[in-house]
Amino acid sequence: MTYQFSDSFDKLAPSAIREILKYSSAYPDIIAFSAGNPAPESFPREEMAKIASDIFTYDAVPALQYGTSEGYAPLRETLAERLAVKKNLECKNNTLVITSGGQQGLELACRVLCSPGDIVLCEDPTFIGALNAFRAAGARTVGVEMDEDGMNPEALERALTKHKRVRMIYLIPNFQNPRGSCTSYARRRALYDIAVRHGVIILEDDPYGEIRFKGENIPPIKSFDTEDCRAVIYCSSFSKLLSAGMRVGYVLAPQEIAAKMVVGKQCEDVHTNMFFQMLCHRFMTEYDFEAHLERVRGIYRHKAEVMQAALGRYMPKGAVSYTNPEGGLFVFCTILNDTDPDVFLRTALARKVAVVPGQVFSPGNNTCYKSFRITYATPSDEQIERGVRILSESVLPL
Amino acid sequence: MTYQFSDSFDKLAPSAIREILKYSSAYPDIIAFSAGNPAPESFPREEMAKIASDIFTYDAVPALQYGTSEGYAPLRETLAERLAVKKNLECKNNTLVITSGGQQGLELACRVLCSPGDIVLCEDPTFIGALNAFRAAGARTVGVEMDEDGMNPEALERALTKHKRVRMIYLIPNFQNPRGSCTSYARRRALYDIAVRHGVIILEDDPYGEIRFKGENIPPIKSFDTEDCRAVIYCSSFSKLLSAGMRVGYVLAPQEIAAKMVVGKQCEDVHTNMFFQMLCHRFMTEYDFEAHLERVRGIYRHKAEVMQAALGRYMPKGAVSYTNPEGGLFVFCTILNDTDPDVFLRTALARKVAVVPGQVFSPGNNTCYKSFRITYATPSDEQIERGVRILSESVLPL
Numbered sequence: 201m202t203y204q205f206s207d208s209f210d211k212l213a214p215s216a217i218r219e220i221l222k223y224s225s226a227y228p229d230i231i232a233f234s235a236g237n238p239a240p241e242s243f244p245r246e247e248m249a250k251i252a253s254d255i256f257t258y259d260a261v262p263a264l265q266y267g268t269s270e271g272y273a274p275l276r277e278t279l280a281e282r283l284a285v286k287k288n289l290e291c292k293n294n295t296l297v298i299t300s301g302g303q304q305g306l307e308l309a310c311r312v313l314c315s316p317g318d319i320v321l322c323e324d325p326t327f328i329g330a331l332n333a334f335r336a337a338g339a340r341t342v343g344v345e346m347d348e349d350g351m352n353p354e355a356l357e358r359a360l361t362k363h364k365r366v367r368m369i370y371l372i373p374n375f376q377n378p379r380g381s382c383t384s385y386a387r388r389r390a391l392y393d394i395a396v397r398h399g400v401i402i403l404e405d406d407p408y409g410e411i412r413f414k415g416e417n418i419p420p421i422k423s424f425d426t427e428d429c430r431a432v433i434y435c436s437s438f439s440k441l442l443s444a445g446m447r448v449g450y451v452l453a454p455q456e457i458a459a460k461m462v463v464g465k466q467c468e469d470v471h472t473n474m475f476f477q478m479l480c481h482r483f484m485t486e487y488d489f490e491a492h493l494e495r496v497r498g499i500y501r502h503k504a505e506v507m508q509a510a511l512g513r514y515m516p517k518g519a520v521s522y523t524n525p526e527g528g529l530f531v532f533c534t535i536l537n538d539t540d541p542d543v544f545l546r547t548a549l550a551r552k553v554a555v556v557p558g559q560v561f562s563p564g565n566n567t568c569y570k571s572f573r574i575t576y577a578t579p580s581d582e583q584i585e586r587g588v589r590i591l592s593e594s595v596l597p598l
Numbered sequence: 599m600t601y602q603f604s605d606s607f608d609k610l611a612p613s614a615i616r617e618i619l620k621y622s623s624a625y626p627d628i629i630a631f632s633a634g635n636p637a638p639e640s641f642p643r644e645e646m647a648k649i650a651s652d653i654f655t656y657d658a659v660p661a662l663q664y665g666t667s668e669g670y671a672p673l674r675e676t677l678a679e680r681l682a683v684k685k686n687l688e689c690k691n692n693t694l695v696i697t698s699g700g701q702q703g704l705e706l707a708c709r710v711l712c713s714p715g716d717i718v719l720c721e722d723p724t725f726i727g728a729l730n731a732f733r734a735a736g737a738r739t740v741g742v743e744m745d746e747d748g749m750n751p752e753a754l755e756r757a758l759t760k761h762k763r764v765r766m767i768y769l770i771p772n773f774q775n776p777r778g779s780c781t782s783y784a785r786r787r788a789l790y791d792i793a794v795r796h797g798v799i800i801l802e803d804d805p806y807g808e809i810r811f812k813g814e815n816i817p818p819i820k821s822f823d824t825e826d827c828r829a830v831i832y833c834s835s836f837s838k839l840l841s842a843g844m845r846v847g848y849v850l851a852p853q854e855i856a857a858k859m860v861v862g863k864q865c866e867d868v869h870t871n872m873f874f875q876m877l878c879h880r881f882m883t884e885y886d887f888e889a890h891l892e893r894v895r896g897i898y899r900h901k902a903e904v905m906q907a908a909l910g911r912y913m914p915k916g917a918v919s920y921t922n923p924e925g926g927l928f929v930f931c932t933i934l935n936d937t938d939p940d941v942f943l944r945t946a947l948a949r950k951v952a953v954v955p956g957q958v959f960s961p962g963n964n965t966c967y968k969s970f971r972i973t974y975a976t977p978s979d980e981q982i983e984r985g986v987r988i989l990s991e992s993v994l995p996l
Contacts, residue, residue, distance in 0.1 A: 201797060201829050201852075204765075206735075207713040209858050236664075243662045249654035256647035264641045264841035266634075300698060300845075300867040307865050311734070315605040316714060333865040336709070337604075367602075399599060431599050443662035445872035447698075454599075460607050467705050467731040469698040473871045474843035 208316065208338040227552065231587040233574035234554040236377070236529065238440045239503065240578070242496045244483070248443070251482045255475060263475040269466045271298025271450070272477035278484050279450060287409075288423040293430060295458030297451045299465065300472045301444075302407045302437030305451035307333035308468075309403050309433045310368065312460040314339040318367040320403075321359050323351045325561030325568045327377040330370055330405065339367070343563035348523070350376065350383030353390040360398045368401050373421060375408040375528025378561045378573035382526055385418050392424045396431050401457075406436045407449075410493050412527035413501035422452060430454040438480055440529070441496060446476035500529070503576040503584065507531060510588035519595050534558070534571040539595050541570050547594040553587045606714065606736040625950065629985035631972035632952040634775070634927065636838045637901065638976070640894045642881070646841070649880045653873060661873040667864045669696025669848070670875035676882050677848060685807075686821040691828060693856035695849045697863065698870045699842075700805045700835035703849035705731035706866075707801050707831045708766065710858040712737040716765040718801075719757050721749045723959030723966045725775040728768055728803065737765070741961035746921070748774065748781030751788040758796045766799050771819060773806040773926025776959045776971035780924055783816050790822045794829050799855075804834045805847075808891050810925035811899035820850060828852035836878055838927070839894060844874040898927070901974040901982065905929060908986035917993050932956075932969040937993050939968050945992040951985045 255263050270276065276296050283289040283296075299305045306329070310320060316338030322331065324343025334341050342363060345355040350373060360366055371391065373383040383391075395402045404421045422434035437449030453461060465471070483489060504525065511522050511531070522533040533555075535541060545557055558571030574591070576584055653661050668674065674694050681687040681694075697703045704727070708718060714736030720729065722741025729739050740761060743753040749769060758764055769789065771781040781789075793800045802819045820832035835847030851859060863869070881887060902923065909920050909929070920931040931953075933939055943955055956969030972989070974982055 201794070201799075201827055203799075203852065203854050204711075205858055206709060206711055206716070209710045209862065212858070212861050238663075240659045240663060243658065245654065245658045245662070248662070249651070249658070252650050252654055253647070256643065256650055260641065260643045260647070261638045262843070264643070264646070264843045265636075265638060266837075266842045300871075303865070304867050311604060312607045313602075313604055316736075318604070329864070329868070332861070336862055336865040338714075396599070401599075401601075429599055439664075444664045445660070445662045445869075447867055447869070447871045454601065456601050460603055460610070463610050463730070464607065464734055466727070467701070467734040468866055469702050469845055470727070471843075471845070473698075473845045473874060476871060476873070 208336055212332065212336055229552060231553045231579055231583045233579065233587055234556045235575060235578050237578050238444050238529070239499050242499050243443050244492055247483060247487050248479060251479050251486070254482070255478055259478065263478055265474070267471045267474045267477070269462050269471045270295070271472060272474060272481060275477050275481040278481055282484070283452065288419050289434065289452060291452065293427055293455055294452050295455045297453070297458050297462055297465065298472050298477055299449040299451055300469055301439060301447040302405065302435050302449035303329055303333065304465070304468070305435035305449055306330045306403065306405060307337070308461040308464045309435070309451070309453070309457075310334045310337040310339055311464055312457060313401060314367045318365045319363050320368045320370050321356065321366055322370045322563045323372065323376065324563050325378055325558060325571070326370065326563060327372060327405065328560050331563055334370070341563040343567065346379070348379070348381045349387050350381060351391055353387065353394055356391060356394050360394065360400065366398070366400055368403050369395055370403045370405065371421065372405045373418070374406055375411065375525055375530070377408070377528070378530055378556070378558065379532045380523045380525035380528055380530045382418065388418065388421045389424065392421050392431070396429060402432045404432050404434045406434065407440055408528035409436065410441055411497060411500050411529070413497045413504065414526040433457060441493060442480065442483060446473070446479070448472060448476050448480055500527070500577070503581070506581050506584045507574070507576040507588065510585050514589045514592035516592060516596060529575045529577045531574050531576070532558075532571060533574060535595060537596070541572070544594050545572070548591055551590045551594065553590045555591070606734055610730065610734055627950060629951045629977055629981045631977065631985055632954045633973060633976050635976050636842050636927070637897050640897050641841050642885075642890055645881060645885050646877060649877050649884070652880070653876055657876065661876055663872070665869045665872045665875070667860050667869045668693070669870060670872060670879060673875050673879040676879055680882070681850065686817050687832065687850060689850065691825055691853055692850050693853045695851070695856050695860055695863065696870050696875055697847040697849055698867055699837060699845040700803065700833050700847035701727055701731065702863070702866070703831075703833035703847055704728045704801065704803060705735065706859040706862045707833070707849070707851070707855075708732045708735040708737055709862055710855060711799060712765045716763045717761050718766045718768050719754065719764055720768045720961045721770065721774065722961050723776055723956060723969070724768065724961060725770060725803065726958050729961055732768070739961040741965065744777070746777070746779045747785050748779060749789055751785065751792060754789060754792050758792065758798065764796070764798055766801050767793050768801045768803065769819065770803045771816070772804055773809065773923055773928070775806070775926070776928055776954070776956065777930045778921045778923035778926055778928045780816065786816065786819045787822065790819050790829070794827060800830045802830050802832045804832065805838055806926035807834065808839055809895060809898055809927070811895045811902065812924040831855060839891060840878065840881060844871070844877070846870060846874050846878055898925070898975070901979070904979050904982045905972070905974040905986065908983050912987045912990035914990060914994060927973050927975040929972050929974070930956075930969060931972060933993060935994070939970070942992050943970070946989055949988045949992065951988045953989070
């Protein structure tokens with residue numbers, strides 16, 4: 201029997217990062233600068249174990265039975281309160297929906313808004329998981345020029361004028377993946393105003409916002425929404441705060457859009473696993489969530505410093521530029537000299553250091569050829585030091 | 599701002615059952631013959647609590663970290679062995695993928711195979727969650743006549759001749775939802791041969807196969823596949839065996855199709871929550887899984903008998919026909935006299951008994967107007983007795 205696939209899946213390939221990840225994890229002695237995994241020491245294991253035991257003892261049936269697609273009501277309420285207080289995200293005429301990781305929020309937003317052939321404008325480069333989700337929904341991904349302050353507003357304006365079928369603008373304002381950059385308040389405002397003027401929805405992806413370990417918080421773009429103008433779908437998750445493996449995220453969207461996303465969620469997985477929704481709720485209400493986040497920030501602050509110090513110490517001047525993020529998980533590097541990027545990647549991998557080539561983050565697959573992404577999240581201090589040294593030795597032809 | 603939705607989501611409405619469920623659960627004194635929830639007493643709570651504690655003590659990091667999209671390897675291996683032994687499902691050149699509930703398997707199969715406008719042939723009536731998933735993927739659902747032995751082969755042949763864009767045939771051979779019927783071996787073979795002759799994939803949905811409490815097991819349609827002819831995608835789940843709220847299901851599909859489904863799964867939720875994949879694996883290997891299933895069957899056998907006895911005792915002769923299933927969760931009833939089905943539903947609901955109107959299960963929304971589905975899974979013996987009495991009083995104009 202020969203198999204014929206749907207138009208949108210026919211050409212879709214597996215995520216290059218997850219393939220690299222699979223490869224890396226097969227060799228436990230590899231230094232995985234490639235992974236997007238959170239630091240395992242950031243998981244509050246003891247507290248989670250205690251909550252788990254409580255749930256199985258006192259609340260097992262709701263944890264094991266079907267729940268509503270919108271999510272566990274007490275978690276939705278607790279989260280809504282926190283978003284209002286901490287991020288100035290007013291939930292009026294918006295609906296908060298629990299998703300199976302932040303990924304599902306991105307994916308559902310696109311399926312609900314984009315018909316096949318519609319366009320999603322994306323920062324170039326951007327998160328490959330989002331690009332794949334948009335493509336799987338049949339949308340076309342078009343890159344918009346960005347700099348260290350995020351998407352360029354003039355370039356956005358030009359793209360909106362040029363392309364007639366733009367349905368969504370995808371932005372990661374905090375500690376962008378892969379660039380690590382953080383978009384300024386003024387730039388957020390400018391991008392928002394352009395989107396509203398063109399009547400196009402912004403999909404704001406914020407998985408790393410809580411992992412700011414330097415500088416001042418900047419309000420999310422979603423906070424610019426008013427009752428009369430709700431132009432932003434805000435996605436986030438607990439993956440980098442409590443656990444990635446439990447798959448609990450959330451979306452705050454205008455209620456008309458959220459209603460469609462809930463229908464989509466019913467179709468995809470009925471609801472997010474109940475047990476971990478209850479666990480998140482209990483962690484937020486029975487433990488000191490803010491103190492935990494401060495501890496998590498401390499972990500990443502230290503690791504980021506170790507990596508910056510190593511980059512400063514080993515990287516030959518003028519050979520590679522690299523970012524110095526104020527939060528998140530990633531450093532983005534660009535080869536400035538004549539080193540062939542493919543040779544560099546192979547050389548590093550042969551010496552057991554895995555990085556992600558920049559091109560996989562390119563919406564049009566035609567930029568960032570000389571760049572690569574590295575993370576300090578999972579390697580140990582010693583691995584960071586050694587890995588950066590190997591990268592610095594791989595960048596110059598030996 | 600006005601919102602414009604994608605073609606496939608524009609007209610999609612939330613699942614009627616989940617809306618009824620929401621309504622029902624708001625009134626705890628309602629008898630929920632409407633729910634598809636498993637019996638809470640079937641959850642092996644004590645064993646799960648013990649496993650949970652073990653995982654958090656000895657295996658917390660893999661449970662809380664990202665995993666691979668295909669699923670937790672030890673669970674996949676254990677499941678593959680059991681499917682081979684118990685169901686004659688040979689995994690050669692097929693791939694077993696863990697999904698977030700059985701629902702995700704159905705949904706991914708359709709997204710991977712069907713472009714917008716393509717047709718999925720379905721038993722009429724069938725599972726509404728599947729119908730919605732197919733529609734959300736842009737597919738058209740076309741009903742094929744069925745009887746107490748499942749889909750009618752001649753009607754399938756006619757539908758395949760009439761419609762040019764059929765990409766998939768959706769079947770629930772064991773204890774069909776909503777009809778409760780079980781398709782015979784001969785009928786399974788006939789349907790399979792027709793599908794193969796037309797080169798159309800069968801999506802075999804088997805969430806209830808393990809809940810046979812009477813009669814003999816019949817091999818799944820997937821077991822007819824050979825190395826040379828792999829025409830079936832087989833979907834199942836742990837929802838009715840261990841817990842529905844944990845969202846762990848699986849798919850056995852030809853490897854070329856499974857590879858695309860894994861890409862789709864990466865886009866939707868990256869992977870199924872790790873903790874419960876590990877819990878399923880430990881339950882299957884460290885406890886007596888077969889004895890547990892036998893206990894679960896006993897629970898449903900008893901409940902089904904209570905409902906059949908009540909139906910026999912209370913239903914006025916000739917007013918309502920009802921099925922007598924050998925497994926699964928559902929009894930399908932059809933009003934034979936002049937009672938207006940809408941008046942019947944409202945009368946029953948006013949007396950706090952919720953059932954699901956048959957029409958919601960109709961792929962073309964044009965059959966089963968005089969039918970309704972009831973379940974014995976969650977109500978107590980006393981509620982089953984009282985609920986059936988109320989239904990019998992609602993069926994004849996008072």
